[in-house]
Amino acid sequence: MGIAVPSEPKQMGADKGPAIRALTETEIESLEQALGKPVDRKYLDYWISQSIADAVTLARQPTARNCGTVCCKSSIRVEPG
Secondary structure (H helix, E strand, O other): OOOEEEOOOOOOOOOOOOOEEEOOHHHHHHHHHHHOOOOOHHHHHHHHHHHHHHHHHHHHOOOHHHHOOHHHHHHOOOOOO
C-alpha cells in the first residue's frame, strides 16, 4: 500500500499525463510537520486515492450545458440580451 501522488508533469501532448508515484517518507514527514501532528498513513492513503477517483469521475461527467436532460436544462437560466 502506498500513497500516490502525481510525479513531475510530462511535456504537453505526451502520453496520458503525469505518472503517479508514492509519497516519499520525507514528504509525509513534511506534511506531519506542517500539520503539527502525526498522520494516519492508511487514512491518508484512502483519502488521496478517493480524491483522485472522485476527480476522474467528475471530469467524465457532462456539464449542465452539454448534458441535455430535463433536470439540467431547467437549472440553466439564460438572460436575454
